[in-house]
Amino acid sequence: MHTPVISIIGAGNMGSSLIGGLIKDGHPSDKLWAADPSGEKLTQLKTKFDINTTSDNAQAIQAADTIIFAVKPQAFAHVALPLKKVIAERKPLVISIAAGIREASIQQWLNGKTPIVRAMPNTPALIGCGATALYANPYVTESQRNLAESILRAVGVVVWLNDEKLMDTVTALSGSGPAYFFLMMEALQEAAEDLGLPTETARLLTLQTALGAARMAIESGTSLAELRRKVTSPGGTTEKAISVLEENNIRRLFKQALQAAKLRSEELATLLGKE
Ligand SMILES: NC(=O)c1ccc[n+]([C@@H]2O[C@H](COP(=O)([O-])OP(=O)(O)OC[C@H]3O[C@@H](n4cnc5c(N)ncnc54)[C@H](OP(=O)(O)O)[C@@H]3O)[C@@H](O)[C@H]2O)c1
Structure with a gap:
């Protein structure tokens, strides 16, 4: 061959x-x-x-x-x-x-x-x-x-x-995506530090949680919504946190962010094609 x-x-x-x-x-x-x-x-x-x-x-x-x-x-x-x-x-x-x-x-x-x-x-x-x-x-x-x-x-x-x-x-999703996850991890680490965790502890727990969540999603084959529901007990701590995120329209924010990135990708492609 x-x-x-x-x-x-x-x-x-x-x-x-x-x-x-x-x-x-x-x-x-x-x-x-x-x-x-x-x-x-x-x-x-x-x-x-x-x-x-x-x-x-x-x-x-x-x-x-x-x-x-x-x-x-x-x-x-x-x-x-x-x-x-x-x-x-x-x-x-x-x-x-x-x-x-x-x-x-x-x-x-x-x-x-x-x-x-x-x-x-x-x-x-x-x-x-x-x-x-x-x-x-x-x-x-x-x-x-x-x-x-x-x-x-x-x-x-x-x-x-x-x-x-x-x-x-x-480009808007996976191309720019690592930065969105870095930002989310940065924000989670900062929030945990504000609540008293030492920097290194907050960092390690944040990173391992992100890795664990991604691996569970990849390996289980279960939908993301179902995985989320499984770890969200009624009346529990996760439910409280998720409701704060939903009330503050986290989904709309991601839609806007991806739309902005996609638009910029289209603009840059047009500029590069003229070179
Ligand atoms: N890095 C990423 O995460 C990533 C993600 C998605 C897509 N990409 C794409 O991948 C491409 C490469 O990115 P990169 O991060 O690897 O960039 P990079 O590290 O700058 O690599 C580009 C290489 O091309 C060399 N080069 C410049 N002029 C050349 C020529 N005339 N002939 C042959 N080689 C030449 C550069 O040498 P000098 O340094 O001496 O100029 C450099 O070693 C880009 O188009 C980027 O859009 C990158």
Whole structure:
């Protein structure tokens, strides 16, 4: 069976995490290429994973079955344009993890009927616990879809979207989402400190409660509403706290927050497409 050659352009936080995930998954190191302007980053990757490295993007994609663009969104066009000819000739699968860069913009910069998968991972991908949404354009074959999915699964869970527009909602939910949970944990820790707990105790109990709740929700398969009901005894302490949150319209706040983030994602995508 042919083992795909995967070339990663941009060996920063995300690019390096993907390489680490792929190696952990058993992808052969000689079938991985990383390109980056920083010799230091490349040396680190070479030492740690023994993959192929180069500062020349064109060299990195010479034999690529898949090219992953892991550069900053603002750098995308500048990085893609010099590779346009080779990509148009060879038609490898192009995976973009750049936030807010639409498939139509990439297609326009690459100037061909390129198979493109857009991926929207989130920061926990850096520790192998990401949540990634994928969208494939019509030129992507079934085996390329499977390949893209297996690559992103190396750094967490993966879902597919049929409509690219939903990427803006994903950005608002899981893309920005870690910050919402950090804020909630910060607020809970502060509230517990106000009620007398030492900082470190409040922090540890907050974090472990968040982790435990997420794991219970994932592992039980029960709906979130049902899980909440199960831990909310009538007349008990949880019921009192939940009623304060509901009376203060926590649901409406989250709706407004996600709507604002989605709108901003749409605005940024339009701006980035003009670069
Ligand atoms: N980090 C996240 O949690 C996260 C989440 C979702 C999506 N993303 C997306 O992932 C992409 C990468 O993010 P990141 O956090 O990994 O950024 P990063 O750490 O800055 O990595 C980007 C890398 O690309 C390199 N680069 C710059 N110009 C290049 C060129 N011409 N050719 C090849 N490489 C070049 C950069 O080198 P220099 O540093 O020398 O410029 C850097 O090493 C972004 O588009 C972002 O939207 C990231």
